[in-house]
Amino acid sequence: MTGIATEADAIAAKPGTFWLYSARALRGFGDGFAIIILPAYLTALGHDAAAVGIVATASLLGTALFTLAVGLIAPRHDLRTLMLFGAGLMIATGIAFPQFEHLLLIALVAFIGTINPSAGDLGVLVPLEHAMLARGAADEDRTRIFARYSLIGALSTAIGSLASSLPDMLVSAGLTWLGALRLMFYAYAGLGLVSAVLYRRLPHARAEAQSSAPLGPSRRTVYRLAALFSIDALAGGFVAQSLLVLWLIERFDLSLSAAGLFFFWASTLSAFSYLVAAWLAKRIGLVNTMVFTHIPSSVFLIVAAFAPNLHVALALLSLRAALSQMDVPTRTSYVMAVVTPAERPAAASVTAVPRSLASAVSPAIAGVLLMTSLSGLPLILCGTLKIAYDLALLVSFRHVKPPEEAA
Template sequence: MGTISTLAHHMGFFTLINAPRDIHLIILLRCLRLSAFGAISLILVKYLKSVGIEETQIGLLLTLTFIGELIFSFILAHVSDRLGRRRIIILSSILMSVTGVLLYYFNSFWLLAIIMVIGIITPSGTEVGPFRSIEQSAISTLVKYEDRSDIFSWYTFSGGFSSGIGNFIIGYSLDKSGSDYSICFAYYSAIGIVLALISCLLSDKVEVEKDTSVAKNLEDDEASSSTPLLPSISPPKEKPNTLISYILPNFTEKSLNKLLLLTFLISLDSLGLSLSSKAWTVYYFTQRYLLDSASTGVLFGTASFIGAISCLIGTYFCKKYGPIRTMITSHSIASVLLIFHSLPINYVSMSSIFLIRAFVRTMDLPSKHLFISAVVEPSERTTAIGFINAAKTLVNTTGPIVSGYLASKDMLWLCFLIAGFLRLSYDFGLFIKFYGSREGANAAQ
């Protein structure tokens, strides 16, 4: 019994149980949303192909989803602290539901292009929209620093596990219905409505903390304005008038430098991820190994389950070895295994590599969430996470076009080769800039 209790402690189970009610609601929202995202990503490329869209056009449509996310998600995340985090989540959930309906009823390329830009849809099965940046920022507001790695790991676990459920449900349903894609879009739209209703239950505690330190300092300055201070104190330096300073006006110079460096490295990783997105990986496996819907759902659902469990194990490694070491080690192994996807091997070998990579690839996510939340000030978190996600989305716009072109030339395997080396570049950059550095040590505390 003691062993089980110790294991539960290391995996953050007790932290989750004792977390505030809003944390439980955020986890529930994450579960429902990722089950829908996982379901839609399993059929998106196959569905577009079935309505007469060519691979190169599909690549363009998937790129438009990233452009839409870049424009709207960053704006929504950026203004969420002023308009209200709960309100933005509700509106985004409704938009997600409408997107599912429109995608099914309109098959014209140009109408689909408009829907992809203004709607909320994911070709990767992962988060899109402003949800993640708002929820991660809310978690940092609601939870003490020492408990965040536990909550972030369960946040990630719930998403991966639920994405797997969505894969199984849709894979089985399509197999039984003879590829009736209306089931998937109905499921996606219904989940959006449920999300909007549950979001109404979030309390005001999820909203941004008021930074009273600035106001207090101003009051202290006014109170002591008549008292002479030490002479010859140099005035503070003005912030440089750069484009970045206008985009992120409230960031300190120290936080801004760290944020830009992290954003560059994460963008390299995201570019590799966009070349090997779930939608194209599903297409690659089904075309190369002639998988039916049920087999595809089982394979990708199992991978999601394995990845979800790996997140909890990643929490243990994060606590024991620190976030930087955990991030570099697990992510670099996953990147090498991604390169192996390009090899001309049989299905048993390929699926084994795929599942092993699924176990390793998500182990760094709790550490990554913890590290990003630690390197910027609390008042900067929502904007910082939104900025990073926007930068990721910007570089993601190139991936689907390249993948679509290579797929049309029967060279989709090359995407995995390029993607693996891009993601290894991210690991190398983390090692050079943060391994053993003061920032890395502070994040581990």
């Protein structure tokens, strides 16, 4: 809501919020190891970096299509029912991936499925969860609620990254390498099943639709934000986490277990940065927090491309992780704040879909660039484009204030 929530709304939101946070934790845990397992699985099948980029692109394109569809129909349907559909898609993804070895079939599963090759919070369930969380949230509490949501997601993703070392243990126990990787995908499907159980405990809820059009008076603002977010996502696609794992493995011969350990700490740094972001946004504003934490992180990424050894590269990437995700809860809170309650599901979807589409363009390009003599070029392109995005966002929206800042 754009105004203060009623006491009844706030009380009704609390039980559902717990189950929503719990399901987000399970999804994050699954994404944490799936992001790292995916390139290892493709490499084990004999596919190269370009193939990893193609699969990442297919996944992001599918994410965009399903997210758009869900955002458009959400105002007319029960949010809980749509979340159950998303959990079912997660189950199907984990079961389907181990069944295929041909690149085109794997890309098709990636297109339809829910595994997100990037570290960003994209997917068919994201706009639904955002809309559910925004219900009954007072303006002064909204950013903190989304910061907590992002914190849970990042911490669970970090723990999931550690789980990517399980294939090494399974091989030691007698399984083949491919068999161990396939078992991890089945574990991902199991997490989808438990998520479905949690979503069933959510209250029935519909978006507060006031007209047949998903977007109304805030349409212009949403489209401008979507265009800018797409630049940020295009940049991020060059260092989709699956590709970043591959870069570290191929350039510095990093093991899968070591990669999982690094991304655990990187995700942990990102997680606690969300709480700092909520604190900072109260003092300097949502847009300023997005911009002035993002630019330094992009500089660290560019410098990491020229790192002379693994230790320097990991140190720079860790500094980047501590700053790069502080725009996530602030961006979500900002979008929810500058639209009407009826527009929230569509706004969450419309701002997410161009991000998915744009981020789908760059992984295939990055996969080819990783095979060149300057393998760090995707990192340079990502950092440069992100700085351009931050400056454009600051110029375009520094005067568009959410209710708590306008007051």
